[in-house]
Amino acid sequence: MASSRAVWKNNKRGHDDNDGGHQQCKWKPQALLRQQTHREKWIKQQYHRGRGGGRRRWFKITIPHGKKYDKKWLLSALQDECSRSFTPVKYHTQGHTVHFFIDDAAIANALSKASRKITGPKGYKLTVRMKPCSAPSFIHTELTPEELERLKQCMSKRFDGSEQALDLKSIGTDPDLMCQNIEMLLNRKSCMQAVIKIIEEHIPTLTSINLSSNQLCHLDGVEELLSKVPSLKALNLSRNGLKTEQELDKLQGFKLVELWLDGNPLCAHFKDQATYISAVRQRFPQLLRLDGCDLPQLEGFDVEGSTTLPFHCGEIKKLVMRFLQDYYGVYDSDNRQPLLDAYHERSSFSFRAHFPGQNPSTCGLGDYHRDSFNLHKLKEPTAQFHLLKRTRLSVVALLNELPKTLHDTASFNIHVNSYSNTSLSFTVSGVFREVDSRSADCFKAFSRLFVAVPARSGGLCIVNDELCVKNATEEKIRGAFRAMAPPHSSGPVCTVSAFQQEMLSAFSLQSGMNLEWSKKCLEDNKWDFNRAAHIFTNLKAMGKIPHIAFRK
Template sequence: MAYFNEDNHRIAPLHVRKHRGPYKGSSFRRDRQRGNHHGGFGGPGLLSRLVIDRDVTMSDSSQDSSSQPRYNPYGREFCKGDGRMDRDWRQGKGGGGRGGGRGAFRGGTRSRTGWFKITIPHGKKYDKKWLVPALQDICSIPYTPIQYHDDHNNVHFYVDDFTTASALRKCSRKVTDCDGYKVVVHIKRSDPPNFLFPNLKVEELEHLKQCMSKRFDGSQQALDLTSIHTDPDLVSQNIKVALNRKTNMEAVIKIIEENIPQLTSLNLSHNCIQRLDELSELVTKVPHLKALNLSHNDLKSEHELDKLKGLKLVELWLVRNPLCDLFKDPSSYVSAVCQKFPQLLKLDGNDLPPHIGFDVETPTTLPPCKGSCFGSDDAKVYIQRFLQQYYSVYDSGDRQSLLGAYHDDALLSLTTPYNVQNPSRSGLREYFKDSRNLKRTKDSTMRFHLLKHKRLNVVALLNELPKTQHDITSFTVDVNAYTNTLLSFTVGGVFKEVVVDDKSKESTRAFSRVFITVPAVNSGLCIINDQLFIRMATTEQISRAFVAPAPTPSSSPVPTLTAPQQEMLSTFSLKSGMKLEWSLKCLQDNEWDLNKAAQIFTQLKTAGKIPDVAFLK
């Protein structure tokens, strides 16, 4: 009877094929030819083949490299640690965190290290002495099944590198048993089996210590722990050490701390390391460490490196870790790593450009806030007068009178912070429908629609906004540009929305506003561009808002002041350092007698009876 494989090609009958089923035995000829005797941990089996790429050696961190040209990662293609050009960068491969993530074989980052669990559904019915060689005869890579066992009707075992797992996956449905059923092979990435690497005993720790001493170079203060789990001294004693296990890594670090705390170079390559939690102790226990090799491991996220940020590394190797494939180009990779280790001079064996920083040796603090900056006394007078007039109308309840403040072709844009998850949580719901937030509004037509053009449209929008009361004492002003024909300035402060019914509640907001103005036809300033940004006020702003009493209509008739009174107000405010509204009140209380107002001001200031909010910042 003939059989057909999954490609519908005719194959030999079962009784003349090489594998005669679980009852007929099998040939190990291919294994003998390849030198693979299916040994355990003591022989040249699977673990001895863990290193599938050329080893990356740890160079002397103290070696003078000044004579070597500096490596410019932005000027040429990125190279692998063995000097070959990395085609993955040029062909856009990798990037397991950018759209893949569906497992080891479907679109994810194909790590060359790590453990994989092999499952044979209904494999319990097969004899191991038939099944393992049957798969081996058609598998392109020799393999040794680690911890072969059955679970219910299924058979499981482990392999410890991607290449072997991938080759076994291709064997699925390629072997037919004596009943005519095809053997299915399932592959899944796995943590190392816990029973494979038990906690080390006291005598085993002593063997590990002796093994590490042979790998230590005292002249260079360097320790090479590359593929420590395959070390012959440990394998011969059946001591299983895996540095991707917490207890094993802690044991290694403790030995280093107690015996060689002056260590400057540590090589941990080819150890299937997935996390760096235990290595964070190196910051305090090995403070002189300058060179660290983590290449050919299984680090999947750059955030793992944050656990080592306290180390003052000058050399670091990360090549052949899945995290290296997450960056769009080599410069992004180099930049991300250098942000975590600013003193780094070498990355993956390549010299980096010299670090440029602005660090200072002595602790410094930011200079104190100076408050408003007007640029000149003339600009200060114009702006303060303009703001008092503008906001007295804005807060009056009828903003129609603001038409006279805007140019015929004026533009206005309103912006608020945007919460992607829940916009209503920001507390600025009344402003969202008119908010021209460019991150939220992608459509160009809508962007143009939300930009109010012509003064009628500008004032119409302002009329729709909630009724307000601004705290003029909270205003700070910065002049951006000041010429004979243009005045641009930014004003920021706080306001509260006026309660109009029982359902509404009083809320304090903060704002920042950029006015671009030109001289008006008659006098004063005319707005040609108005950019308004409204946000929630901070706790500090709320606590300091509206401390001074709100100006009353009798105390702020700025538009009705005569020209001499306007000049006197400006002079008194400039000499006293008080804000316009406080200077105005002082002059009015002293019947516009400048000398008398100055005398009373001096007495009150000496007695400490004038609050700080009365003065310009």
């Protein structure tokens, strides 16, 4: 048996494109392993350098004996083997060798790994060499007048005048440009500048533009492009190379109603579709469609429009009342997440539970004690920074943890503290009950101070929110939810006629309420069984019947 140190010989038939068949490979196993390890380490170094910040790294791809292959077949074979989509820059031949450039380290690395994995039509293996290089000189060169004219003609064919839409999808592979050897890569500043110039001069009324599949890794050029077309409403950026959602910040000033981002690496960073939609909508609040799908309407909060508040007191009242109706409509629902749209990005929130001289766990306020903020009683110096919530994400995260509620809007007492054309401060107090509470004493009193600024469509945007909760007094409890308030008397049910007693038993059995609450409901409706049943059904559907009514 041959020794493991024996010389390896290449017994393959024919030859490949690396050595031309002129000599056989003779390598000792250890030397071959060392060479492969060294090459892998070198490739990784170049890859990570290319991914780093600062100046963009370029790579020259060389294919020995590549001239004998058809260009279309060669690029297609490389694309099939390469794990990432690419567009070759400045494809050309020199002697029998093919050269082109790549400006993405990950793509260059993937191409190098395709070496000797592709078999040509005659059975020869294809060699792919990759070498880092400085930016080619032609990258910073502006297009010639002839090339600009060709580009203008190409864009004219892609323009739909009836829709004011321009389709620049995969513009770099357009046959009209490739046959003239015009390298049109929109991630190159010179190419994007040429496109911007043509749009600005000839079609500034664009309403839609498709920039998909153009290897865009940043949006600096797109930001400049959009500044030239103020009427633009739809933008397609799908299947590009956008890696972080922060790139979208560059486009925040533009009033887009349709946006496509699918196929970009940034889309994989979100844990679910809801988080993805929320992140995009924060930057484009007027967006109606994302990736071709209609977005659900925002519940209750305007974010687009005027930037000042009305001075007339009547208008201020309408503004506050509409805001509170919308706010508590969401707050009392099963999902408080839409409250994100009511708060400013840098809003703050503090919470206080008031239980003077009482143990919070025994006075029904135990659920609130943990998050209660009282600077005078805080023993930990750093606790105030944890209890004072900043940014709307942390504010709504805390609101989601508070008990589910139902507020009695009829009990609201509203006071406007101060207002100007840029800010508004008002206080609202009243009574609510905890929907999920197992305690008979589920009613609470609250006071809330809102400081708000104008939202962009005439609504309010909260910048500071201070909430105080305490146990409601007996008087407030009796006055709350008057449509189904508890009876004033705590004594036994008064004597009724035999007929009414029979009706009372039947109503209690069908409604599930105890006799005391059933009697109250029948009396309020003048012992009209059908009317009382109808009122009960409606109030129960609205959640306005407290749990105590069902305790027997």
